[in-house]
Amino acid sequence: MNAPIRNENLQLLNGNHAVAWGVRLASPDVAPLYPITPQTPILEKLIDFKSADLLGTEILTPESEHSAMAAAVAASATGARVFSATSSQGLLLMHELLHYAAGSRLPIVLFNVNRTPAAPWGFWPDQIDSLSQRDTGWVQLYSETPQESLDTVIQAFRIAEASELPVMVNHDAFYVSHAVEPVSVPDQGAVELYLPKVDRSMWLDTDIGRAIGAPIGQDGWNRTRREMDAAMQTIVGLTKDAGKAWGEMSGRPYAPLELYRCDDAEVVFVTMGSMAGTAREAVDRLRESGVAAGLVKVRLFRPMPMADLHAALADIPCALVLDRNYSPGVGGVLHQELMAGFYGAENAPRIFGFLTGVGGTNVPVEMLEKLAVDYRQAKQNNNPIWVE
Amino acid sequence: MKDIEYNEAGQFCSGHNACAGCAEALSMRVILNAVGKNTVGVVVPSCVAIIVGAHPRSSAKIPFIHGLLESAAAMASGVKRGLVSQGKDDTTVLCLAGDGGTYDIGLQALSSAAERNEDILYVCFDNEGYMNTGGQTSSSTPLAASTGSSPLGKTTRKKNLVEILAAHRIPYIATASPSHLSDLSEKVTKAKAIRGMKVIIVVIPCLPGWGIADDAAVKVSRLAVESGVFPLIEVEDGLRYSINSADKTKPIDEYLDLQKRYRHISDSERVELQQDVDDSWDRLVARTKM
Numbered sequence: 001m002n003a004p005i006r007n008e009n010l011q012l013l014n015g016n017h018a019v020a021w022g023v024r025l026a027s028p029d030v031a032p033l034y035p036i037t038p039q040t041p042i043l044e045k046l047i048d049f050k051s052a053d054l055l056g057t058e059i060l061t062p063e064s065e066h067s068a069m070a071a072a073v074a075a076s077a078t079g080a081r082v083f084s085a086t087s088s089q090g091l092l093l094m095h096e097l098l099h100y101a102a103g104s105r106l107p108i109v110l111f112n113v114n115r116t117p118a119a120p121w122g123f124w125p126d127q128i129d130s131l132s133q134r135d136t137g138w139v140q141l142y143s144e145t146p147q148e149s150l151d152t153v154i155q156a157f158r159i160a161e162a163s164e165l166p167v168m169v170n171h172d173a174f175y176v177s178h179a180v181e182p183v184s185v186p187d188q189g190a191v192e193l194y195l196p197k198v199d200r201s202m203w204l205d206t207d208i209g210r211a212i213g214a215p216i217g218q219d220g221w222n223r224t225r226r227e228m229d230a231a232m233q234t235i236v237g238l239t240k241d242a243g244k245a246w247g248e249m250s251g252r253p254y255a256p257l258e259l260y261r262c263d264d265a266e267v268v269f270v271t272m273g274s275m276a277g278t279a280r281e282a283v284d285r286l287r288e289s290g291v292a293a294g295l296v297k298v299r300l301f302r303p304m305p306m307a308d309l310h311a312a313l314a315d316i317p318c319a320l321v322l323d324r325n326y327s328p329g330v331g332g333v334l335h336q337e338l339m340a341g342f343y344g345a346e347n348a349p350r351i352f353g354f355l356t357g358v359g360g361t362n363v364p365v366e367m368l369e370k371l372a373v374d375y376r377q378a379k380q381n382n383n384p385i386w387v388e
Numbered sequence: 389m390k391d392i393e394y395n396e397a398g399q400f401c402s403g404h405n406a407c408a409g410c411a412e413a414l415s416m417r418v419i420l421n422a423v424g425k426n427t428v429g430v431v432v433p434s435c436v437a438i439i440v441g442a443h444p445r446s447s448a449k450i451p452f453i454h455g456l457l458e459s460a461a462a463m464a465s466g467v468k469r470g471l472v473s474q475g476k477d478d479t480t481v482l483c484l485a486g487d488g489g490t491y492d493i494g495l496q497a498l499s500s501a502a503e504r505n506e507d508i509l510y511v512c513f514d515n516e517g518y519m520n521t522g523g524q525t526s527s528s529t530p531l532a533a534s535t536g537s538s539p540l541g542k543t544t545r546k547k548n549l550v551e552i553l554a555a556h557r558i559p560y561i562a563t564a565s566p567s568h569l570s571d572l573s574e575k576v577t578k579a580k581a582i583r584g585m586k587v588i589i590v591v592i593p594c595l596p597g598w599g600i601a602d603d604a605a606v607k608v609s610r611l612a613v614e615s616g617v618f619p620l621i622e623v624e625d626g627l628r629y630s631i632n633s634a635d636k637t638k639p640i641d642e643y644l645d646l647q648k649r650y651r652h653i654s655d656s657e658r659v660e661l662q663q664d665v666d667d668s669w670d671r672l673v674a675r676t677k678m
């Protein structure tokens with residue numbers, strides 16, 4: 001997956017600083033930001049860039065995430081390219097605006113660092129903050145590594161501006177946000193070619209005098225959702241195009257799903273974010289011990305690339321979904337999505353849902369190896385299973 | 389009859405959805421014409437959002453974003469930054485909200501924008517209650533006035549937003565009234581020329597909310613000014629206070645008696661209200677001499 005070493009600008013970056021680099025390269029016009037652990041290094045790095053005259057973005061630091069997203073929405077409505085970043089409580093405070101941004105078809109890119117929401121207070125990796133926003137109309141992508149976060153945040157602008165839907169990119173608190181690795185930073189000129197500035201139709205044009213978000217009748221409101229549905233239908237294709245073009249430019253291609261050693265697999269893990277790293281290691285060890293294991297990493301969560309999942313799991317008898325989140329009264333969100341997506345499908349795999357690492361608890365490789373061994377031939381069980 | 393001096397440039401169309409006789413529509417006409425064509429509007433849920441209008445019509449010739457109730461100042465900041473980032477520095481951003489959206493749920497965002505001295509013109513249509521939701525108490529509802537959520541009369545005073553804003557040391561704060569339209573027009577013109585945060589609070593007697601006759605809005609707002617209940621003032625840089633209306637010339641009785649929301653008050657409450665207005669006036673006069 002690595003790019004050719006020649007001419008490469010390799011830097012030691014943590015996940016958040018990699019995001020800030022990606023944003024710098026995408027050079028948004030406006031970025032309203034508010035601090036929260038563990039997102040703050042994104043904000044600080046962007047302000048460092050700005051202070052050193054390396055970034056032209058108008059940075060706004062209002063009194064809350066609610067106002068940050070309100071300003072993001074309004075700036076985007078003027079035609080500006082807009083970025084913001086948050087985590088956990090901040091994302092939840094933005095909730096009302098998330099609906100507004102999507103309903104107004106504003107291509108804002110938001111980076112969210114997945115963290116447990118209060119109560120009780122915690123600062124741990126857990127994806128329920130963003131998963132509980134899944135019905136707001138935002139495209140959601142999940143990243144596994146700092147490199148992927150840099151690459152994905154730039155792709156996100158391309159997907160957002162092509163679909164006129166807002167895009168949220170997520171990575172896990174600390175495991176990715178604060179983990180340092182060598183990151184290949186692409187060339188500014190190459191990114192500008194990859195992501196040309198689009199002249200977005202100006203809603204707030206003083207020569208036109210149109211209104212955005214004005215009250216509308218039932219039929220009109222209904223039509224906005226049908227139009228969003230049509231736009232959502234384009235996202236899988238746009239994500240593929242964006243990932244493929246990125247690969248041509250950087251040597252690191254991406255797709256909505258990443259399949260690892262799935263050929264001839266009798267059992268695969270299905271997961272998102274940093275858990276994919278642990279699962280990949282477990283797959284290697286299982287293969288060594290004679291268990292034909294594989295991994296399906298879900299990068300695009302909303303909309304769920306269901307046709308691709310069906311294709312990926314076509315000949316695989318058993319799928320073990322690993323959820324680092326818990327929807328009370330239901331179970332793991334990714335598990336539910338898969339169950340719904342495979343309901344009634346012919347040759348569907350047996351699907352098991354495991355609550356692994358909820359609240360940021362450690363998930364060792366051995367734990368996953370044991371799950372594969374214990375469940376690869378087990379009978380279908382729809383209930384979520386807590387794993388300790 | 390007095391001539392009203394303002395430039396009618398056709399920026400506000402007839403056929404808007406205000407209650408017939410509402411002085412908020414009248415004020416809107418003056419404001420939109422004074423602020424001019426090169427303006428982007430932000431409006432949040434309130435009577436003025438209804439006046440701006442529902443899709444696909446708009447009573448205003450300028451573009452508007454219909455924002456969220458608590459986000460008026462944040463959205464106006466975002467519009468301004470978005471325009472500036474695209475080289476449109478000279479476009480005025482006009483933000484319109486009610487008293488609920490300003491004194492209450494939007495105060496946090498307003499304070500933040502004021503502290504950052506965002507280059508926006510914020511107009512609060514102060515009808516002293518949540519009228520769009522049928523007339524409930526806001527923190528701008530005055531002492532003793534009855535509303536749907538204070539049927540026995542409000543037991544606390546109206547929040548003093550001018551002093552709160554003055555404490556932020558923003559360049560310009562003014563109050564205005566639909567009874568003094570030339571003054572309103574001048575204040576908008578003056579505010580537009582100032583860089584930074586400007587706030588104009590316009591008193592709007594609400595016909596159903598205050599319980600007044602359909603043709604009484606301008607009269608009641610004039611009495612609010614003349615009795616000193618709602619003095620017309622300007623505050624520059626949060627420090628220099630000036631009173632623009634003639635002196636307080638009338639007792640509050642005529643003002644109160646035209647409104648059903650004060651119908652229940654006792655004689656002693658009336659005396660207390662008068663005392664309160666007199667004290668506030670004296671404090672204001674003292675400020676102008678500081």
Ligand SMILES: Cc1ncc(C[n+]2csc(CCOP(=O)(O)OP(=O)(O)O)c2C)c(N)n1
Pocket residue numbers: 433434435436457458485486487488489490513515517518519520521526
């Ligand atoms: C978050 C939120 N809560 C409640 C409402 C409902 N709401 C719409 S308008 C309004 C009253 C606003 O009062 P004010 O700002 O004084 O404007 P007026 O209607 O009096 O002109 C309320 C409470 C809303 N739109 N958003």
Ligand code: SF4
Pocket residue numbers: 405406407409410411412435515519520592593594595596597
């Ligand atoms: S409810 Fe009151 S403020 Fe609102 S439009 Fe009617 S009269 Fe005017």
Ligand SMILES: [Mg+2]
Pocket residue numbers: 486487488513514515516517518519526
């Ligand atoms: Mg009101």
